[in-house]
Amino acid sequence: MDSSFIFVPFGVKTLGPWGPEARALFKELSKRVIESTGDPRAGSYLGQRISLAIQRGNAAILGTVSRCGGFEDVLDFI
Template identity: 80%
Template sequence: MTLISWRLGRSLVWDTTCVDTLAASQIQATSSMVGAAATIAEQAKRRKYENLDSSFIFVPFGVDTLGPWGPQARALCKELSKRLSSLQDPIAGSYLGSISQSNFS
């Protein structure tokens, strides 16, 4: 959870999960779509926290064991990188962006 306001006066709360891409329960989805396990995991986290107090912004952060990130994880990292880049420090956002360039595209 962020200690300062993330957006609209609300703190950011995230829950990260790493899903086994090759698990029997995931193989049908992951065999037809790259990142499917992370996307499904993010959807499950969203349902789990659907009753979270509206004073928070919730972001599910899903990652597959073979590398792909879920759409919410990618979006959060893009926003973090953008915010860091706006800090007038020329290298502020570069470290985050170098973690996995393919995950931000």
């Protein structure tokens, strides 16, 4: 990738706080979305989309766990 891309990997816990890199990335992305759309609410919309993505991921994992019999089976798979 060239220097026009920003790559910041970070993990997100369901109820855990975001680390400093994740917060900084979110602030930068929010600023850029607001600048490009002109909508001051765009940063909030981005946060809502991230929240929904986390919830969907949690639902997918929990659905897998309930079908396979428990976390032990999932951990053995990983």
